Amino acid sequence: MDERLGLEDLITAIRESGGRVTSAKRAVAATLADARDHLSADEITRRVQIGQPDVSPSTVYRILEELESLGVVVHSHVGHAAAVYHVVGPAHGHLVCSRCGVTTEIAARAFDGLSRDLRHHYGFELDRHHVALAGLCRQCREMVKDL
Ligand SMILES: [Zn+2]
Ligand SMILES: [Zn+2]
Numbered sequence: 015m016d017e018r019l020g021l022e023d024l025i026t027a028i029r030e031s032g033g034r035v036t037s038a039k040r041a042v043a044a045t046l047a048d049a050r051d052h053l054s055a056d057e058i059t060r061r062v063q064i065g066q067p068d069v070s071p072s073t074v075y076r077i078l079e080e081l082e083s084l085g086v087v088v089h090s091h092v093g094h095a096a097a098v099y100h101v102v103g104p105a106h107g108h109l110v111c112s113r114c115g116v117t118t119e120i121a122a123r124a125f126d127g128l129s130r131d132l133r134h135h136y137g138f139e140l141d142r143h144h145v146a147l148a149g150l151c152r153q154c155r156e157m158v159k160d161l
């Protein structure tokens with residue numbers, strides 16, 4: 015997938031699956047489509063509730079599950095915090111700094127060598143996006159070095 019999906023792609027996916035497009039679903043889809051960063055379910059709920067205060071967190075969870083099962087939204091685990099969600103777009107991986115918590119997106123091809131080795135030696139298919147790689151970011155490395 016080279017292009018990031020937009021709001022209409024999400025709405026179309028719901029319709030094509032025979033699902034009803036409720037105002038809560040539309041709000042969750044719009045929040046995800048507009049987000050430039052990765053949002054936790056709580057953060058999505060907060061944003062949805064600005065316009066629709068009566069949408070509950072459990073409704074948002076159910077909608078996220080539906081969108082994931084339709085293959086238009088993915089989640090990822092970045093550090094110890096709650097899973098984050100975003101619309102399907104260009105393949106990428108995440109680096110998360112264990113010290114300051116900053117997340118960096120990297121191109122999926124950065125994993126090409128590792129991915130090939132894992133498939134070859136272990137018959138293992140790497141999921142590049144689902145879990146972030148932990149480590150120290152450049153800034154934190156420089157701080158640690160100076161201590
Ligand atoms: Zn997961
Ligand atoms: Zn991501």
Ligand SMILES: [Zn+2]
Binds near residue numbers: 116151152154155
């Ligand atoms: Zn850092």
